[in-house]
Amino acid sequence: MPRYPVRVSEAPKGHAVPPLLREVGAWVGTQNHGTLGWFDLFGFDALPSEYSPENAERLQAAGFSFLNLPDGSLLALLKDAVVLLGSEGESRTVADSLEAFLVAWSKGRTGISDLDDDDASSGREALAAWLQARGLQVPKAAPFDFAAWLDGDEAPASGATSGASLGAPTDDVKAMGPALRRLVSLVGQRADSPEVVAYVEEVLGQQAPRSTSSREDSVNVVGAEAGVELLFKHDVLHDAFPLIPKTATTFVPYLALAWVRPAFPEPVLGLDATDLTEEAITKKLGPPTERRAGSMLDDALTVPHWVRPLESTGTTELLISVRRSRSITAQVREARALDPFSRPGTALFVGWAAARGLLDASRFGAHAALLAAVKGREASGADLMKAALPRGLWDAHLRDLPGLRLLAYRWFHNMKGLWIRADLLKVFGADAKGEPRLEADAWAAVDAASKVFEERFAQWLA
Numbered sequence: 001m002p003r004y005p006v007r008v009s010e011a012p013k014g015h016a017v018p019p020l021l022r023e024v025g026a027w028v029g030t031q032n033h034g035t036l037g038w039f040d041l042f043g044f045d046a047l048p049s050e051y052s053p054e055n056a057e058r059l060q061a062a063g064f065s066f067l068n069l070p071d072g073s074l075l076a077l078l079k080d081a082v083v084l085l086g087s088e089g090e091s092r093t094v095a096d097s098l099e100a101f102l103v104a105w106s107k108g109r110t111g112i113s114d115l116d117d118d119d120a121s122s123g124r125e126a127l128a129a130w131l132q133a134r135g136l137q138v139p140k141a142a143p144f145d146f147a148a149w150l151d152g153d154e155a156p157a158s159g160a161t162s163g164a165s166l167g168a169p170t171d172d173v174k175a176m177g178p179a180l181r182r183l184v185s186l187v188g189q190r191a192d193s194p195e196v197v198a199y200v201e202e203v204l205g206q207q208a209p210r211s212t213s214s215r216e217d218s219v220n221v222v223g224a225e226a227g228v229e230l231l232f233k234h235d236v237l238h239d240a241f242p243l244i245p246k247t248a249t250t251f252v253p254y255l256a257l258a259w260v261r262p263a264f265p266e267p268v269l270g271l272d273a274t275d276l277t278e279e280a281i282t283k284k285l286g287p288p289t290e291r292r293a294g295s296m297l298d299d300a301l302t303v304p305h306w307v308r309p310l311e312s313t314g315t316t317e318l319l320i321s322v323r324r325s326r327s328i329t330a331q332v333r334e335a336r337a338l339d340p341f342s343r344p345g346t347a348l349f350v351g352w353a354a355a356r357g358l359l360d361a362s363r364f365g366a367h368a369a370l371l372a373a374v375k376g377r378e379a380s381g382a383d384l385m386k387a388a389l390p391r392g393l394w395d396a397h398l399r400d401l402p403g404l405r406l407l408a409y410r411w412f413h414n415m416k417g418l419w420i421r422a423d424l425l426k427v428f429g430a431d432a433k434g435e436p437r438l439e440a441d442a443w444a445a446v447d448a449a450s451k452v453f454e455e456r457f458a459q460w461l462a
Contacts, residue, residue: 006028012064034120095110184258200221237335237336346412350381428445428449
């Protein structure tokens with residue numbers, strides 16, 4: 001069996017390698033490959049300038065890499081923390097100290113899938129014993145956000161600083177066991193809230209993400225032993241969850257969704273690990289709340305769902321469904337994005353939909369006067385999008401009429417033979433870039449497109 005390749009004799013220019021890192025590297029070189037996860041090299045190198053050319057000098061002065069992962073990603077010791085330089089441009093803190101990283105590695109809780117793979121874990125106990133023999137203690141280190149540091153740690157000039165305001169727990173939540181009640185109370189909270197930070201550390205043995213960005217817009221934290229997986233992201237498509245800028249390009253994420261896996265230590269609303277079928281769940285929870293399609297491509301409503309609000313506003317919910325297998329999630333009730341980029345063709349549609357009464361006026365309360373102006377053709381759809389839809393058009397901005405939001409989603413996403421871009425190309429022709437040749441602010445363009453819009457949405461027009 002081959003050993004792990006190790007190169008720990010020399011330090012990158014300008015850096016001193018901590019004795020602990022050099023010693024653990026030498027020990028790793030005595031271990032069989034595939035027993036401590038998957039990596040190609042434990043060795044010390046300067047950080048590649050290609051990772052972030054604009055930050056290359058800062059990066060190389062602040063740290064060096066010590067672990068090469070199979071996909072080209074690197075783990076580095078930087079500012080005394082262990083950080084990930086992802087092959088797809090990801091940048092995040094793995095641990096606030098080398099000691100904390102080594103302990104997490106010995107438990108398979110680094111958050112790096114190649115190191116946490118249970119199929120390559122037979123050496124973890126040996127690593128834990130090696131650390132214990134050294135009397136390793138994890139120091140109390142200040143939280144370090146690598147992505148924010150890379151961005152200059154400069155706070156934005158303005159932006160939301162508070163999280164969502166949710167309601168009182170429902171009776172279903174009050175009847176839950178303590179483990180589930182604690183978990184669901186966190187859904188919708190900021191990742192940096194004391195309650196979320198404590199849960200991720202105490203229950204999952206990991207750390208909550210410090211930030212997300214447009215490049216890495218979500219982070220999953222998996223606690224296999226606890227039967228929990230958490231999804232954090234900053235762009236939660238619900239008005240109660242504004243973006244919270246941290247630096248120019250990073251944001252504080254929210255806990256948007258939690259999967260409750262079979263290993264979870266408590267029943268969920270009385271359901272245990274054997275209640276896996278619709279029949280078994282119905283016996284305990286009653287008939288499904290609703291049936292939904294299996295995917296956005298399906299028309300038949302075949303998948304049973306049991307929906308239980310988690311707090312009085314209905315912003316968060318517990319969702320149980322049975323498709324191929326049982327799924328249990330606690331989640332924010334998010335909208336679906338139709339166009340997050342506010343393209344000119346979308347602005348045309350918004351103007352037309354406002355005039356034809358297809359927008360949900362309750363979603364535009366703060367901009368009621370502008371919505372009325374668009375209906376009266378005194379302002380444009382682009383004006384409304386700029387003022388009221390800073391994160392683009394969502395399906396929830398349309399009225400909740402049977403089938404309307406589904407068809408709109410398919411139309412914006414080129415599904416089942418429907419595509420807004422193809423329709424607009426037929427009306428306006430293509431410009432030099434192959435996009436529809438139109439101006440979003442011109443009501444004449446809305447009039448030109450009205451026929452095709454009416455054909456698509458005829459059944460919902462008065």
